[in-house]
Every structure is written in C-alpha cells, then in structure tokens.
Amino acid sequence: MPHLLESRRLLKDFGGLNAVDHLDFHIDEGEIVSLIGPNGAGKTTFFNLITGFYPADDGKVLFDGHNLLGLSPYQITELGIARTFQTVRLFQEMTILENVMVGQHCRGRSGVLGAVFRPPRYRAEEARIRKKAEEQLAFFGSRLGGYRLDQMANSLSYANRRRLEIARAMGTEAKLILMDEPSAGMNPKETEEIASLIGKLRDERGFTILVIEHDMKVVKGVSDRVVAMDYGHKIAEGTYENVANDEHVIEAYLGRKATREDQDAS
Amino acid sequence: MTNSKLKLGIRMGAYGGVATIYLCLVGIIETFSDRDIITGIISLGHTLLFLTALVTGYLNMQQVDKLINPAHQVVEKAPKPKDTIHSAVAGIITGISLVILVLVLDRFNIRDMLVNASPKLFELLLLEKGVTPTMVSLLPFGQGLAAGMLRLVVFSTVLGLVGGTLYLLPPTRRRSIMLGIAMVVLLGLLSDLMRIALNKPGWSEGFYKLIYTGRGLSSQGAVITLVATAAITSAWRYIPDSYTRVISVITAWLPTWIRITLASLLSVSLLLRLAWFLGIENVYPPILPDCPGLITSNISLTNCTEWISQGLSAPQESTEGGLASSAPAVSAAITLADSLMLLGIAASIFLLLVRTVQMSMSSDIQKWPAPPLQKLERAQRLVTLYLGVAALLFIPGVVGVYPSEVLVMVGLYVVMGLGLNIVVGMAGLLDLGYVAFFAVGAYSMAVLTTVDASVGGAQLSFWGALPLVVVITGIAGLLVGAPVLRMRGDYLAIVTLGFGEIARFLALSDWFKPALGGAQGIIKIPDIHIGGVEFVGPQKLYYLILVSCLIAYFITARLKDSRVGRAWGAMREDEQVADVMGVNTTAYKLLAFAMGALIASVSGAIFAAKLGTIYPHSFNVQVSITALGLLIVGGIGSLPGVVVGAFALVGLPELLREFSEYRMLFYGAAMVIMMLVRPQGLLPSARRGHKLQGNERDQDDWMRIAAESEAAGSESSG
Amino acid sequence: MLRNALERFSWVAFLLWCLRIGVIALVVWGASATLLSGRYSASNWISLIVAGLAQGSVYALIALGYSLVYGILLMINFAHGEVFMAGCFTAYFAARALESSGYLAKHPLLTIGALLIVSMAVSTIVAVLLERLAYRPLRNAPRLVPLITAIGASFVLQYTFRGLYGSGFSAYPTFDILRGRWMVAGASIQIVQVVVFISALLLMAVLYWFVERTKTGKSMRAVSEDKEIAALMGIDVNRVILVTFAIGGLLAGAAGVLRGLYQPQGISAFMGFIPGLKAFTAAVLGGIGNIPGAMLGGIFLGVFESIGPNLVLEGLGIPGANQLRDAIAIVMLVFVLIFRPQGILGEKLSEEKA
C-alpha cells in the first residue's frame, strides 16, 4: 500500500542554508508520527514545504497519489492536509465558531449569489458547515463550547487558542493533520491533556497525525514512530526507545534529557 | 506637586492658545462667525473660540487627574474643587495667547502672507463684531483695544474654570450638560434646515417660532433646548421601557381586527401620499407643494367634522401650484383614509379608556397583563419597522428640496461606503482609488445613455444601461485587482490611489476625448424613468437612492455573514493562514474588488443621471478619501457605521455651506483623531464591542499558578 | 499528468507574463517608431534629458525623505509631499518680500540662501510635528493605522496651508543670473536646470556623508537594522526617528526652493500631492529604504518622464501625449511593484520588511 504522505529528497535552500536537506520521509494512514529535533533543525520548514507555504527547491512530496509541489496552499488543504502553527495564528477578530467555520471553507461551494439570495441549497450547506464546526468544538468539551462560540478568538487563553487551532485544522476534514508543537507554552496538566487528545484524534476521529514536539513525555506517550531531524537531515527513525537511544540523536539533541530520563527510570 | 500641576496648566494653556490661534489664522473663526447659533448673542465662530478655552480647562483637569491619581483607584486622591485653579491658569494662558495675536494684528500687517489675519478677525477677537449692538453695549469693560484684551483674558479664564469644574461633576450630570451644549450648537447650526422643514403653516410653525428667531436659536430657544436635553438625558433609560409598555398595552388590549384595520388604513394613506408625490409632474423650481391630507395640516378638534366631510367630497384646493389633474381624486382618497384612521384611533383610545375605568372599578379584572414575550417582541419589531419605513418614506416630503438634495448626496456616499466596506472592512484591502469605480460607473452610464451625438451613440435608457454599467465596472474592478494581488497592504493603498488618478488623467486626455469628452465631459444624460414616473429633482431621486442603499445594505449584510464573508474575514486577519486553511486568496481578493466596484458603479450611474452632465473633475481623490473617511469615522467593518459616517461626513458639511471650504480639513482631522483616539470608530461593528480578554487571561494565570504549585508539591513530596 | 499540470497552472502568473511581454513590446515599438520617424533631433533629446535631470533631482530629494523614514519605521510617510509643499509655499512669501524690497536684485545668491533656510526650516518643523503628533503615538499599531493617519494628516496640511495662505498666487520671482541658456553640442540648455541638478547632487552628497560618517548617521543605520537591539546598545531610538524625519524635512525644503527656481509657476497648497506620489515612485524604483537607490530612482524617473511621452507615447500614436506625463510615473510604480518590488538597487527584503 502506498504511503499517505511521502517526501523524496525534499530540499529547501535559504540562500546557502539547507533548512531541509534532501529529506526522505513518509507517514502511513492511521499513524501518529512525532518529528523531533533541536531548534533550527528544519522541522517547521518541512511543514511549510508540505503545506505549500514555501516553494521547495528540489524533491517531491506525494500525498494520496498527488504531487503537492507547485500547488497553492489552499489546494493542498483541499486535498486533505491541515496544520497548526508553532506561534498560534488564529483569525483574531473573528469568533471562535467562525474560525472553525473558515476551516470548513474548502468543503463548501456557495458563492456570492448563494450568500445574497440564500436558496435552500445554501441554507443546507451553511447549516452543515455550522454543525460540523460545532462538532469539532464539542470535541474540546465546554472549553470552546457554549457561550464561548460567539466570542472573539483573541479573548481566549493561550491554551485555548492552541485548542482552537487544532479545532480549526480538524474543521477542514483533513486526512492528515500536522501539528507544530501543540504543547508549547502549556503547563504540565494541559500538556498531558494534549497528549491524550492526540491519541483520541486518531482513535475516535481517524486522523493521521504528524506532530512536532519537544516534550519527550508527549512524544513517548503518543507516537507509533519517531523521526529525528538535525540540520535538515533525518538522523534517526523508529520507535521512541530506538530513537531516544540512538547515539546521533543523543548527540544532537536528547543528550541531557535522555540521561535525566534514565535517572528517573532507575 | 503643586508646581508640576502649575506647569501642566501652563502647558495645556499654551496648547489651547496654539489651537485657537490656528483656528483664527486658518480662517475658521472668521468664516463661522457669519452663522448664528443664538441669534444676536453668539455666532458659531465665537462658540468655537470659547469652546477651545472650555475644552482646554476640561482637558487640563483630566491631565491633573492623571497626574495625581495615575491608576484611577484611590478616591481620596481624586482632584478637588480647588484644583480648578489650574484650569483657570490654563484658561489665562489661552487668553494671553489670543491677546498676543490681537497685539500682532494691531501692530503689524501680516495679511500679505496670512490672508485671514484680517481686520474682521481683529474685531471678532475683541468681541466687537459678530454680536448685536445691544449685546456689545452690555459687554463688560466697554470698548477699545485694552478693554477687548482684558475681556479676552477674563472670558478665557472663566471658561477654563468652567471646563475644569465640568470635569469634576458626577458623570451623569456632566454628560447631560455637555449634551445640552452640543444640542444647542447642533440646533443652532441646523436653523436653516429647520426653517425649511418647520416654518410653514401647520402645527410645526409654532414650534419653530418657539425655538428659533432670525438665523439662529432665540435665547429662550437655547434655554429650552438646554433644559429639555438635560431632562431627556436623565430620563433616557425610562424611554425604551415606556415604548415597550405602550406596545404591550396595545397588543394586549386592542382587538386584533382594530389593530389590523388601523395599520392598513395608515399604510393606504402612506402609499397614496407616496403615489401622489411621485405622480406630480415636475415643476421648476422643483419645489413640491405639501401633500393634501390631515397629518400635515392644522389639527384641532373643532374642524374634525369638516375634514371628514371634506374627505367625502373631493376637495378642490389641492390643485394649487400647477398640479396634475389626477391630484383631486388621490387627495380625496388620502383625506378619506386619514379621517377613517383618526376615527379608528379615537375609537381605540376610547376603548382603552373604558378598560381603564373598568379596571379601577372592579378588582377581579387583572391589571394590564403583559402579553407573551415572543408576541410582544414580534409586535415591537413590527411597530418599529413600520415607523422606520414610514419615516424613511416621508422624509423628502417633510423636509423639502434642499435637505433632500443633501440626503441624496448622503445616500450616494452610503452606497459607495458600503461597497468600499467590502474591500476595506471585510477583505482588509486598503483601496485609496475607489473613486475610479465610481467614475467608471458614471462614465459608462453617461456614454451608454447620452443623447449627445458626439460621444456614445447607444442612447439606451437608464435601466437598459444599468446591467451593462455594472458588468463593465465589475470588470474594471478585476482589472485593478489583478495587478495589486501580490502587493502588501500599504503599497496596495498607494497603487490604488495611483489608479484613481490615472482614471482621471485618462478621462481628461485628448487620447480618450472622442470617447469620453475630455475636460468638457459628457452632457445630456437623460433622466431616470420608471413607467410614467420621472425621477427628477432630489425629492424623487431620494426614493431611488433609498432603494439602492437598502439593496446595497442587504447585499453587504448578507455577504458579511456567509461563507464568502468568512473567507474575506480570514484573509483580512491573516492572509497566509487563510490560504493554508483552504481559502483561495487570489480569487477572493479579486472578488472583493469586483464586488466593491459593482456597488460603487450603481452610485456612479445614479450620480451621472442625477447631474445630467459629468466632468472628470468630479472624480478626484477627495471622493475616495471621503468614502474612506466615513468608514473610519463610523467604524471600519461596521454597516450601521457606514450610515452614521456618511451623515457625519457628507450630511453635515452639505448642510452647512460655511463648512464646505474646510471640509477636507475636517475629514483629514477626523481620520487622524479617530486613529489616535478611537480606532474602532463611532459605531464599532458589534462583534468587537465586548471582549472578555481580561477575564479569561486572569483565569488562565490562576490555573497556571495552581497547576505549577501542584506540580511543585508533587515533586517535593516525591 | 495533465490534471497535475492544470492544477499548477496559475492564471495570475500567466497574465503577469503576458503583461510583462506586452509592456516591453509596447515600449520598444513606440520608441523605435519615434526614432525612425526622426521627428526629434539629437539636440531636442539633450534638452529634454537635461530638463529631466533637473526635475529628477528634485524628485530624488523628496524621495530620500520617504526612503529614510521607511528604512527606519517601515512606514510610508504619505504626508511627505505636504512637507515639501510647506517649505516651498512659505519660501514663496520670503521670495516675494525680498524681491519687492529690491534685495533680490542686489544679492541674488544670498537671497537663494535665505530662501533655502526659510524653506528648510518650515519643512523640518512640519516633518517633526508630524512625527510627534501623528506617528509617535501609533508606533506599535497595525501597519495600516499610521498609513491612514498619514493620509489624514496630508489633507490637514493641505487645507491648513490653503487656509493660512489663501489660494490665488503668482509665480516665484526669477533670478537674472539663472536666466540664460548654454549651447552644448548644438542643444540649448537652461542654466537654471544645470544649477538645480548640481545643487541637488551636492545636497545628496552631504546626506550620504552624514549617514555614513557621523555618529548620528551611524545610529540611524543601527536603528534601521533593528530597533530593539539599537535601543539595547544605548541608542535613543525616538531621537533617531525624530532626526530622520527632520532630515527628510530639510531635504524636502531644499527641494521646494529648487523647484521654485526652475519651475516658478503652480504654487498652491496642493502642489505637494503629485510630486509626493512621484517621489514615492522614485523611492520604490530605487529600492525603498535604500539611499543611493532613492537618488538613482528619482533621477531615472525624472528623465523617463521627460522623454517618455515624446519617445514612447507619440511613437504609439497617442494624441496629446504630454498630458499623460503624470500618469507615466504611476504606471511605472505599478510595474515596479509587480515585477521588481525590491527596486533597482534593493536586495530581496526579508519576510518582515517586504
């Protein structure tokens, strides 16, 4: 069976610095894969390449039988890839519900005429979009639901903004969700929650998930497979234990933490 | 502390002085002194002069407050009455600045350079002109330069003091006084309009005579206004309540058939009036006589029966003023409907009275039970809608020609503003060349319909040409949109500004002269007809514009709350993310430009037909800036804000001829001040109103602290 | 395969390419048609070019104001055209007064010096006031907010000056020493144009020296690199910004007098709008934020504007080509922004600056 997403010798050159350097990567349907690596390893850049944020300089990205390179971001989203951002980027002056409804945009058809005359078809679509959006938000319990639906996104707390970003990505009805450090800036309790949420997203909603994560507890808890990057290269791949004990990885990144974890274990 | 307060007072006074001197030298004081606020007592020019001193005192006190009580928490630290002395200081300094100006005007001739440093300004500053001779003789300190200067200082000081005191008053009291002053100024400004609207035979005449005299308020009118405004502001919170109450009583106690009959009678009467109004042949000058019927004529109980008999036999006097021959029948019908309606109202009041009496007599009848909430709300909406529609339909007939002309201009800008709101407010693309679309609309309408043989030739009717005009302008929108697709916000602004200018250059050039008529423009654009009704003159055009405003409002409101509107919103907030979330930003940008253009084209098309002749010079950058300015004043993205902004920025200056010269100055100042002080506009789009940011953030911190201590606790214990 | 190709096909890119080719074709076509027709002799072209150089050097002086401010604040000071107007307009009165007192005829050079001082002083004051009152409070606002303020301020300034000075004016007085013409290679060249061009070059040289060599100039460059870091290094950022505006004002004031010398007509409160727009074009053309770029851009724009209508538009058979002179600059601005937003000399700007 072909991989859901596959990159072959993907290259991004920022004027001499190869942020992503001939990277081979793949993820299969139903997998949760963690992407780890020290700061500046090129993880976010890799996401940006997949989603069409930046044009790639060489290589290939295949998704579900389509070559993604050269497509616009919105086309890629339509094909079924959604993402969150490392620095939360919500639509600040839109309501929480609207934020998620924008996610549904690519699953709708109606245009200006529909909006003005509101024929039954438009109403049905609008109702569907609304229902789907509310469904995604309901996934987060009361945190983003109820009276909050009509509040501005910028009124949310930091953790809830991150949750809303995830809800917005879910709203696109993607097959694959790319999450960029979903637990960044969260307290331990919230981080735990995010970890279980990632699991639930796959188990209950059937998303395939590629997550960039610095928190090794989360990585350990959720991943089927871990890929480690440094200087744009893939330096290790495998189960958490394999990668965590890989000497390149320890050298590049995990060194200190791994020893601490070992101590914890002993 | 006292020292720094003193310094503050001096500084604020100096600012106030600079501001007043600016107003004098730019010519505003002098120009505005020709308009009375209170006849014979104070002109607009002097009002402004005094207001600056007052505002200086007020602001000074505000600054003092900030200085001694920075966090606005400690009540004991709030400024005390004795602090008003510093406001007086500010007033003195403002006065002294003016004295210096007076001295300069007296000693040197600076008029070669500063055109407004005129003898008239000099006299105005000494308060020897702009007030009636009787007032002059009443002024303190008598005549002459020294006396005048002393007077300036004393007046400024007192006003500074008053301003400072005003700040210290409790907010409700302060608000009603300030509103009262504002109302006096506003009513004074509108005196010309009021004369046209009210000073004609009928019930309104008495009201006019009560408040106005000459070209401004009478002194008793000013007092009445002040008192009434203060009373209304303090009673304000009860008013919506009593409105609901009246409606609730009516819905609960008037039999449905009476309500329906009354409403339909009123509708018939209104519609007949409208038909009468639109059906009159056009006269020149285009002043329409008052409509026959009861509401506009003198109401008194004695001639009630007379009316009814009049209503039954067709009255003849309504044919005056060269009216069409169909008028008598219509006017008879109107009078009949009116009479029946009055009868109905009388009957229902009688019924309600009976009910009240019954209620007071027996105790087992429930007292005015409220109808079910839903029903009440619906009734209230209906009544409000009905009253609103009736008011909108009747304005031109009531206010007369010139104000209708103003309304037509306001309406044209409302339509434009709504279109621009799509581009700027919804999609976040700052378009400074919006006039180009207005121009394309006007020019294409002109070319397609003109009966002048030298250009065009299609000679379509307005309605035949309109679809073409809309399509052409929509395409123009795409053409402007395409090259700027990849430009960042501020470049986009300047490039669109450039496009606006190019449109004008091209219209002016010899190159396009054969098609567009060059500097002479295009003449002989025919009027707009619907069936037999010819839309000539502002009072009739008003209806056309009203309909276009409503349509544009409807379209933009529906777009705002739709898939398209959300896509635009996402693009406005963060273009890149919108793209990643699946919005084809290229297409939606083009769509925004096209929709904006399309709506502007309607405004342009009506504009062309209204004037009958168009020149390139009508389509300059000021139009774009006005449209943008009204968005900013009203609140970017807010639809009611567009209407409010258009009234403030187009309506007011149109009403006040004196303003016209300083119009763009005010627009510019309004834009700067709004951006500095209130970037969300006067009527912010509702959604931005309530932010609970603070709350949730606090809660967030609290949670974090709790979690952290929890974590710390478990660590230490483990 | 075909579907993939279709998905990748971008109408926008396609149209842009068509546009690019079309414009180049039109320019080449127009120019060759004019040159082949031999309607103008070489000496005609030389006079046109010299006139363009004078005009362009004035644009360059104003453009520097845009560029300096943009370099530091990443903001378009839309009201800069009005800063130019303020100086030029005020100096007009000084010139009139000096002329009627006879001082001008006796000491023409000192008169020009005095005019420069008046004009530069007024422009500087206006520029500094703008910064303090309209822009400083909005330092951290979203990008479009100061732009809207600037537009508003621009109108306030226009109508303030019209209110102060009125609206009916004659021309700047003329200076006998600048009146003649020189014959160079068979072309007659107005002396005043040469003088204007050279003075502008001198001013730009002084500016260049200032920015490159003096301490203040260095802190300006530091602030334009990174405001926060500059502040950490002990640079008073607000002062540097104020100085930047002041320098822009000085140059615009000088431009005002120079314009009065070679083009005495057309003094009004609205004289700043079009030159402002063109100077902005020049700044973008050279690469906004880039000092030599603004100079080059201005001069290039001046020359192109001077010869463009005759060279290109007439060749295309457009009647009344000179009426479209003002439109040329704007069209050029659009094309530069579409095809080379970083300008002639600008390096590719980073994400944040672009």
Ligand SMILES: Nc1ncnc2c1ncn2[C@@H]1O[C@H](COP(=O)(O)OP(=O)(O)OP(=O)(O)O)[C@@H](O)[C@H]1O
């Ligand atoms: N737009 C850009 N222009 C130039 N260089 C860039 C750009 N974006 C990223 N880089 C560089 O590419 C490298 C990889 O950056 P990237 O953001 O992908 O790292 P990362 O692995 O996500 O790091 P972090 O864990 O800090 O998020 C870094 O050295 C960064 O400076």
Ligand SMILES: [Mg+2]
């Ligand atoms: Mg990253």
